[in-house]
Every structure is written in structure tokens, then in C-alpha cells.
Amino acid sequence: MTPVVEIRNLHKSFGDLEVLRGIDLDVMQGEAVVLLGSSGSGKSTLLRCINFMEEPTDGRVRINGDLVGTERGGRMQYREAELCRLRTRVGMVFQHFNLFPHMTTLENVMEGQVIVLGRSKEEAKSKAMQQLSRVGLEDKAPEYPARLSGGQKQRVAIARALAMDPEVMLFDEVTSALDPELVGEVLKTMRQLAEEGMTMVCVTHEIGFAYHVANKVCFLHEGRILEQGEPQKILKSPDSTRVSEFLEGHSLFKLPD
């Protein structure tokens, strides 16, 4: 079976700083992968290399078998148009929501469908309402983002990404900027997506989410995947002392026995 995301020997440097030092990762259809790792270990950079918000310095990325970029003289070259098309297939949700403040909730979710995918207004609207009800916010359709709570904003951002019918969704610490009492509603939405079979890659510090929802947990350290496997294994009896130290240092670390 072809993986939805196939990453081979991925490297990324910013100037002299080598942030990713050879990542190999497969994400299969319907899998939820959680990336763990201390600050600066390269989690965000890895996510951003999957939808090419950052261009890898070296390595290959395939989405459902399609190689991104064209090879010329041993180096990959990426064209803007190709990357734009790719990003419609790979949805991304950010820590700070990044909704368009000048558009209503509904318009936020319609925007990409109309402008990028060229869907008609009516089709985009009915698709948008469908996604908004999926995240439980159809009654907020006419509101502007400024009138929504943080948790609601994040769910709209998820709906906005889903409306593009992506093949995989990327989540970068999407609950980190939320008040504690709003974290639950967003995690619940993500869990529901996973249960519906959405393929997703999540950077999160919510160990409980990783334990209950993820099919696979990867621990990143200094730009490499130090350890990966089933959450029960990685989170309860990791091979590496680094991983156990990381988990012990985690205040939120609380697993059911």
C-alpha cells in the first residue's frame, strides 16, 4: 500500500543551522501520527516541510505516491504553482489559528474553495456549512473571528483546512495557545477526525491525546527521529533514556494504567 506521506532522507538547514538531519517517515492512510520532542528539536520544521511552507534542503517527499518537485542534477526543484497545488492536498492548522479577520466564519471556510479550487459559490457554501457542522459551529457561520472564543477559532481553522478535501492534515501545537478550559473541545474535534479515518500528523504536548488517539508516536531529537512506535510502547516503556526524561519532565504526563 502506498503511504499518504512518504518522507525519505529529509534534510533542512537554515544557513549553518542543520535543523533536520535525515528524517524517514511513512504515514499510512487513516493513521494519526504524533510528533513529540523538546523545543527546537525540529517538529514544526518537519511539518512545514511536508506542505512545503519550507523547502527541504535535501531528500524526497511523496504524497500518495506523487513525488513533490522535479529532480535536476541531483537536486530537487520546486515550482510555485506545483507547491500551491500540493498545499490544497495537505491541510495545515496553526498554533495561532490565523483566521482571516476581515471575513466571516463562513467566508473563511469558502475562500480557498472558491479562489483556489474554483468551486462555485453555492457549492463552496454548502461544503463550508458541512465542515462547520462537522466541527460543531454551523451556528457561527455569519460571525467574524473577533467574536469567537479561541477554541471556536481553532475549530473554524480546522474546518477551513478540511474544506479543501485534503489527503492529510497537519496540526502544529494547535492547543498550545488556548486557555486550558478550551483545549478539550479542540482535542475532541481532532479525535473525531481521527476516528473518521482522516490521515493526520500532529505536533502536540498533549500526551493523553497521543496515548489515546495516535497510531504511532515519533520522538524527535536534534533533527532525527530517535524513537518511534506504538504509543503504548513509546509512552510507557521507551528504549531511550532521553524519551523517558522528556516524559518525566512533562507536567501533563498522566497515563491511565
Next chain:
Amino acid sequence: MQHNWNFASVFAYWDVLLIGLWGTVYIFAITCVLGLGFGLVVGMMRYSKAWWISYPARVFVEVFRNTPVLVQIIWFFFALPVVTGVEVSAFTAAALGITLNTIAFSAEVFRGGIQSIEREQWEAGKAIGMNYAQTMRRIILYQALKRMLPPLTSRGIEVFKMSTLASVVAYSETLHQAKLIASYEFNPIEAYTVVAIMFFLVLLPLVQLTYVLERRFGKSD
């Protein structure tokens, strides 16, 4: 000092003043539209990462922002025909000077406004597959325009008043017409007072209009 105020001697020439008012509005409309339109283009060029686009725009801005419009108008009227051999009308010279200055100033406002939009908005547009032009047009410019409305409004007011500089080459705008009246009737104090009042009466409602615009833009807050 004793002065017998005699406004009737000005109002007797209401038709002369009306021609002036038309001249003012006309040159304002043209210089404002061209100035803001090309200002947006030059501002976006200034924002470009390619030096061969941003550098000429920068030179343009600095040249026309840092030379007096009055001198430019005089130069276009008297020197340009000498250099190019093409006659330049008073209107063209004045409109050229005011427009170039407005382009330079509004380009800086546009550049600042575009720069003030957070990087995250670019990323959000990019993440749903929008290209540079789509993100700029749909996401960035709209939000930037909202922030730029106050400085652009004061620029517009400035341009309207700057039109009086066209009187230096005898273009028939309000101030020039008032000068004519003053020279027939020897009533410069009254004539110029009327000019000031006329400008105030035209500008005040125009400014109200921009408040309406600001409210419209502000409905998402």
C-alpha cells in the same frame, strides 16, 4: 489697523470663483486617482524581494518625496519644454508635479501598510494553496487598506490643498481665480478669506465620507 470688510466685491465674481472651484476639483480628482493608483504599484514594488524591482521604486520615492512640489511644477512648465521640445500646458505641469509627489508619499503608506500585516496571514493564505498574487489581493491588501485609511485620508486632504500650487503657472484653480479678483478689485484679504472658506466647506463633507468608509471596513472588529 482699519479695514472695511467688503465681501460683496468678491461675491460679485461668483462665476469666476466657480470656474476656479471646478479647476480645483478637476485637478484634485485626477492627481488623487493617479497618485493613489500608481502609489499602490510603486508601494508593492518597494515591498518586492527582487532588488531590480524595489530599487528603482525606492529611488523614485526618494526623489519625489524630497523635492518641493512647487519647484517641480515650475520646472515641468518652463524647463521640460526646453529639454524635450514639447509644449507643456499649465494643467499638465501642475498635475504632473502633484501626482508624482502623491505617488511617492502614498507608496510609502502602502508599503508600510502591507508590511504591518502579520506573517501568519501570508502563511494562512499559502496553507490553503493560494499563490502570492491571490494572497496579496484577497488577504493582505484588504487588511492593509483598512489600516491605511486614516493616513490616506490625510494624504487626500493634503492633495486637495496642494492643488493651489497650480496657481503658480496660472492654471485656473480657486486660488488663481481669487488672485484675479483681487487684482481687479484690490480686495486680497476678502478674496483669500473666501478661498479658505471654500476649501473648508468642500473638504469637511469629503472627510465625513471617509468616516463612513472606515466604519464599513470596521464591521469585522
